[in-house]
Structure formats: C-alpha cells, structure tokens
Amino acid sequence: MALDGREFRAADGRRAAEVVVADFLRLAPAREQTASSRVDVYFEPFTSDGIPVEPHPALQVKTLLASGLPLSQRFKTAWGEVTLRDLAEDVKRDFRGEQVESGESAWMLEALSLSSRPGDSFRDSTGQRVRVDEVMIRALAALETANAELAEGMKAKRPEVPKRGQGIYAHPCGGLHYFQAVAGWARHASVRTAWRQRLAAQVDVLLYRLDSETRQYESAWASAPAERERVLAQMLKFQGHLLETLGRLREDTGWRPTPAQQQTVERARRYLENTVRRMDQTGLLAAPASVAGRDKQLALDLVGDTCHAARGESLWSTRELTRPVAPSPPR
Structure with missing residues (x-):
C-alpha cells in the first residue's frame, strides 16, 4: 500500500x-x-x-x-x-504525552497528522485535552535533539558521523519515519511559515546523512564479506527510506530542492541503483524463499524495504508510475 x-x-x-x-x-x-x-x-x-x-x-x-x-x-x-x-x-x-519523544511514536504521530488540522484538539482516554499543534511542536523539538550530533558533524564539515545507536539512530529505520511524521505536518501553510527555518535545518541534516552513512556501509562491505547480506539490507533500507522521505517532503510541503540538493537526491538514486544491482549479483533478490529459510526477519525486512525503495524511486522518477494519494483526508 x-x-x-x-x-x-x-x-x-x-x-x-x-x-x-x-x-x-x-x-x-x-x-x-x-x-x-x-x-x-x-x-x-x-x-x-x-x-x-x-x-x-x-x-x-x-x-x-x-x-x-x-x-x-x-x-x-x-x-x-x-x-x-x-x-x-x-x-x-x-495517545499518551510521554510517547512523543519515542522513536516508536512515528506512526502514531503521522496518524494524528493525517487525521487532524492546525488548531484541532482531542481528549485521550484519561480525559486529558491534547492539542495537536503542541504535540507536533514537541515532535519537531525531539527530531532536532535526536539529530544534534549529525548537525554538529555537518557544521564541522566532517565526512561522517559514526553510527553507534545514538540519537536518531536509536529510532526504527534510522528515524526516517519520525522525520516523515514531523515534516508531514508542514503540509499546512501556517505550519510551513512557522517552521520554515527549523525544518530547513533538518532537511540539510537529512541530506548530509546520505554520504555520511554510505561511507560507513561501503567500509563495512569491504571489510566484512561474511556480513554483506546484512550490509546490503541496511543500504536498501536507508537509501530507499531517504528517497521516500525527500519525495514525500516535496509532495506534502512543496519543497523545492536547490541545484545542490537535487544533486544529492540524484546521488541517492544512483546509490540505490548500485545497491539493488549488488543484491541481484549476490542472489539476495532472486531467492527470497532461501533467505526466509535461514533468516526470517531479514526476508521480511527485504520485502518491506523494497517497497519503500520502490516508492522512493517512483517519487523522483520522470516516468509515470502509480502513486498513492496522501493528503489530509476529507473530514
């Protein structure tokens, strides 16, 4: 879907x-x-x-x-x-307020975003009044905190920030679903205006991640031949989710990448193409039943992450492909 x-x-x-x-x-x-x-x-x-x-x-x-x-x-x-x-x-x-900063809240936050508009509020099962604007502002602040080390590395022009399970890397799928949930709220013009500089800074961090992480995957690919299947699976997950996230940003908010940012997007597409080619060459794509037989979770991840990658590529391809509609639904 x-x-x-x-x-x-x-x-x-x-x-x-x-x-x-x-x-x-x-x-x-x-x-x-x-x-x-x-x-x-x-x-x-x-x-x-x-x-x-x-x-x-x-x-x-x-x-x-x-x-x-x-x-x-x-x-x-x-x-x-x-x-x-x-x-x-x-x-x-x-909903519970303490969930907002958790990486596991990404899907809940997006469900709130897609079923609400600025100014909306609701009562949770305890009777507490919850204002959606406040929830999403807290989520933006949580994204900034999670990305703080990457932001510092970017400003210092370091080629990479090591992945050690810290910050955004502690989130499922590297926090890319959390980014989608937060940035999607900016589909509303009033939110885009209020968040303009803060959201732009997070987009810059996301683009910086492409080469920072790809260098680390390439290093792991070269140094650990026995782990290449898992490295490829991580590359597929990251590159596909990244393209999907940037594509959704463009569709949800009207984001217009600068020429330099567009070059990064195109580089991500080339990286993903190379990852898929490697997966084909190693047999990871051709024998899903074999993968499932020895590693069920890897097989499940490959199915889901291939869908995210296909959608990410479709959002940036000039070819006509079927795309889901994801506006704020009719009331």
Whole structure:
C-alpha cells in the first residue's frame, strides 16, 4: 500500500485495506470497556505464528490514512462495521504525552497528522485535552535533539558521523519515519511559515546523512564479506527510506530542492541503483524463499524495504508510475 495506494489488492482479490481490517483488527475484551465507552479496538503486533501485523503502534491506521482513504471509509469486521474515523479516534484515545519523544511514536504521530488540522484538539482516554499543534511542536523539538550530533558533524564539515545507536539512530529505520511524521505536518501553510527555518535545518541534516552513512556501509562491505547480506539490507533500507522521505517532503510541503540538493537526491538514486544491482549479483533478490529459510526477519525486512525503495524511486522518477494519494483526508 505504501507504493500502490488504496487500490492495492491481496492475492484473493480483496483490497489490501479491507484485508488488514477484516482479518487483523481485534475487539478489546468486554471487561476493558464500559457501557458509555466507544468500542475499543486494536491490531495485534504479531499473528500466532509470528507474522508481523503491527510491529509499531498505529502503523496500520497510519497506512490506511496515507493511502488516501477518506475518514468516512467503512470496513466490515466480525462484530460489525467500523470507519477509518473510528480507527483514527481510537489512536487518539490511546495517545499518551510521554510517547512523543519515542522513536516508536512515528506512526502514531503521522496518524494524528493525517487525521487532524492546525488548531484541532482531542481528549485521550484519561480525559486529558491534547492539542495537536503542541504535540507536533514537541515532535519537531525531539527530531532536532535526536539529530544534534549529525548537525554538529555537518557544521564541522566532517565526512561522517559514526553510527553507534545514538540519537536518531536509536529510532526504527534510522528515524526516517519520525522525520516523515514531523515534516508531514508542514503540509499546512501556517505550519510551513512557522517552521520554515527549523525544518530547513533538518532537511540539510537529512541530506548530509546520505554520504555520511554510505561511507560507513561501503567500509563495512569491504571489510566484512561474511556480513554483506546484512550490509546490503541496511543500504536498501536507508537509501530507499531517504528517497521516500525527500519525495514525500516535496509532495506534502512543496519543497523545492536547490541545484545542490537535487544533486544529492540524484546521488541517492544512483546509490540505490548500485545497491539493488549488488543484491541481484549476490542472489539476495532472486531467492527470497532461501533467505526466509535461514533468516526470517531479514526476508521480511527485504520485502518491506523494497517497497519503500520502490516508492522512493517512483517519487523522483520522470516516468509515470502509480502513486498513492496522501493528503489530509476529507473530514
């Protein structure tokens, strides 16, 4: 769905969005609900046999919103119908302020962003009033803090900042989903105006990361032949997510890269092309069943990250490709 949007279909012909909700949405036990409460639903993180469904909180609701489905979209479940608005409201009820700075909050933040507008507020399940603008400002500050070491390296013109699991590197997918969630809020003109300089500084850091990290991957590729599959998987993840993040920035906010920034984008596309070529040469692309047999998580990562990479490339390609629609959904 990240690549083909709302029309993507499962093998049985159903729309993927319908499969996600009908087959994997669960109703919370009745004892956890009161007569006056709205229906409490959730997606299990994994199926009973270990297949990931929602490894990150609010991932599925964020994906449904980002595919362009309206909030009025109805889905059938075992106990009746729910709307996408119901699912978005459930994310809001589950919100807790202490989650904002966590890297795991990226999908929740984007679900809030895609289902809200500046000035909106809601009450969480404790009755606390939550103002979406304040949440997103906190998230921007958290992004700046997480990127602080990279920002220092960039200003000092260091060729690279070592990855040691610090700052933004402690986030899932290197914090690129967190960046998408924060920057996506700037689809609103008032936010773009208020955040202009701060967001531009974060874009510069993101562009700096391309060569900083690629140097480290190339070093690992040359020095650790036994780990090349994992190095390639990390290169695919980073380069694909980076292109997707920059492409979404352009589509969401109207970002216009300078000539120098566009050169960095094109360099990222070449790096990704080279990574995919290496994956093909090593057999990593040709034998997914073999990969799954020896490393199930690697196989799952390759599927997901290939989709992100394909979308990232499509957002910068001059060829006509199917793209999902991801505006703030109709109210």
